[in-house]
Amino acid sequence: MLRSMFSAISGLRAHQTKMDVTGNNIANVNTVGFKSSNTVFQDTLSQVVRAGGQPAADRGGTNPAQIGLGVKLAGITTNWTNGAAQSTGRSTDFMIEGDGFFVVEGAGGQQLFTRAGSFDFDANGQLVTPDGSVLQGWVAGPDGTVNSNGPVESLRVPYGQIVNPTATTAGSMVGNLPSDVADGTAFQLGADMYDSQGVLQKVAYNVVKTGANTWDVSVVHADGTTLMAPTGIVFDATGELTTPAGPDHELAPFTPVGYPSWTNPVTMSLAGLSQFGGANTLAAPKPDGYPLGSLQSFSLGNDGTIMGVYSNGLRQPLGQLALAAFDNPSGLEKAGNSSFRVGVNSGLANIGLAGLGGRGELSSGALEMSNVDLSEEFTGLIVAQRGFQANSRVITASDELLQDLVNLKR
Known part of the structure; x- marks a missing residue:
């Protein structure tokens, strides 16, 4: 009893x-x-x-x-298992679609892991959890490159950050020049270029047919100054560009004269030009170079890249979120505030890029619910x-x- x-x-x-x-x-x-x-x-x-007994010659066994x-x-x-997705519309709400954990730095520099992707900014522009833990990842360099092989560090989005102007160094023309037009037919395209101080310089690309399969290309400033003298280009009988030669069919660089702040030579690429019968489809993709700008917003890619959007139209990576995967996530220890820490039976944190190594993809503007x-x-x-x-x-x-x-x- x-x-x-x-x-x-x-x-x-x-x-x-x-x-x-x-x-x-x-x-x-x-x-x-x-x-x-x-x-x-x-x-x-x-x-x-009562213990069991094995069978004998004169009796059976007992259990x-x-x-x-x-x-x-x-x-x-x-x-x-993943919880349901809840759309929030907030750019700082992130959700992991699949396995993995966000990596955050808690009080005292302790590395923690969480599935709760509700982040916000602090006074330093860092992305933090509601309890103040800082989201970790890789910060992009000045040129926007991200080294995901380095150690993780605190991510921040520096709103209002000024980006220096970049001078234009390359322009291009693409499309079809109609082969059945008369000699002397001219086409013109406008383009925006920037000098080394980020000052806008409006130019025009002029293309004039000079003979069978031959055209002249020139670049003229909006004030009438010739920046690149007429240069001959040649197509073969099949409509393919042969002169200038080379994989990108680049014209010799021209350096504008008479503009003190415009010191960078500009190269014109004609790799996208052709000459076939039919309509004129000539176009001028936006040249490189930007004026002075400031960071206005950002967006998150599925691979965790935080893409900064600047007032001058530049889009450049600011950093990339890090995700952690574990061989045995059930071995993690709960640390409170929806966070986990490495346990003795969880295995080491495998930190890397989203979408690789068993880590899920990311989406912004949504949260994973319970x-x-x-x-x-x-x-x-x-x-x-x-x-x-x-x-x-x-x-x-x-x-x-x-x-x-x-x-x-x-």
């Missing part, structure tokens, strides 16, 4: 733990990035009342008689309640048996 009471007590404790886990799941039904947990029970040691001594908690497992299934949790509540009640009835019944035993003396 005492065995039944102590077994029932272990059942009460186990089902109370199940209630605790279920209650925590329900409490976090709307917690961003929360992963629900499940309790797993197993029986404890059993007392052998052991054992009495279990209750139940115990085998473990609390985490359900790592993966708690309320219907499953309410069912778990009923199971835990009934289990608790049943074990309490065992204690009551055992108590009544002991009472009957005491009453034998009367």
